[in-house]
Amino acid sequence: AQSVTQLDSQVPVFEEAPVELRCNYSSSVSVYLFWYVQYPNQGLQLLLKYLSGSTLVESINGFEAEFNKSQTSFHLRKPSVHISDTAEYFCAAVFSGANNLFFGTGTRLTVIP
C-alpha cells in the first residue's frame, strides 16, 4: 500500500540549532515528494518539492530535503532554525497513477528561544 510516514509528531529545538524532520514513503511506483508548512491559523504553503533530477532540493528560507530512493526517504533539514520556523510541517507524495496528494500526519516544530 502507498503511504507517507512522519514518525515524529513533535520536535522541540533551540534557536540556531540544526533540525531534521523525518519523512518516509512506501511505494512500488515512482513518486513526487513535497514538504508543506502550516503556520498557526494559516493554510498550507509549499516549502519545496522533488519531481526529478537533482535529489537535493532547497527552499528560499534555508530548508533543504534530499530524496533517497534506497531509503525511501525525503527528510527535511535546516542547519540553523529561527523562532519564525515554528509551525507544522507536512510531508506529502503524489504516487504514479494517482491523482492527488497523500499527506503524512505532520510534525510540529517548536523553536525554543
Next chain:
Amino acid sequence: EAGVAQSPRYKIIEKRQSVAFWCNPISGHATLYWYQQILGQGPKLLIQFQNNGVVDDSQLPKDRFSAERLKGVDSTLKIQPAKLEDSAVYLCASSLVGTHGNTIYFGEGSWLTVV
C-alpha cells in the same frame, strides 16, 4: 496573484444541522480539491474536480457530504446532517491541470466545530 479564497473561516453548528463552505480557486486553475484535516492528522482528500467534472470522490461520505463546481470555477462543499466527527478544517486547493508536477495551492481553510 490572488490566492485560493474560502469562506466562512469559522463555523460552529449543532449536530444534525447543515453547513456549506465556498471556495474560489486561483484564476485559470482547472483542478480544484477539497481536503478534510482533522486535528492531529494530515489532510485527506474528499473530492477532486477537473473543470466542472469529478475526477475522484472515493473518500467523500456521500450520505452526508456533497460538492459541486458549477461552471468550472467556484465550488461549494455541503454537509447535511453534520456529525460530531465532522469537526475539522476543510481546505480548498487548486492547481493547473492535474496533480503530477503541478504545485497545489491551498486556501486558509474553513474551521468547522460540531457540538
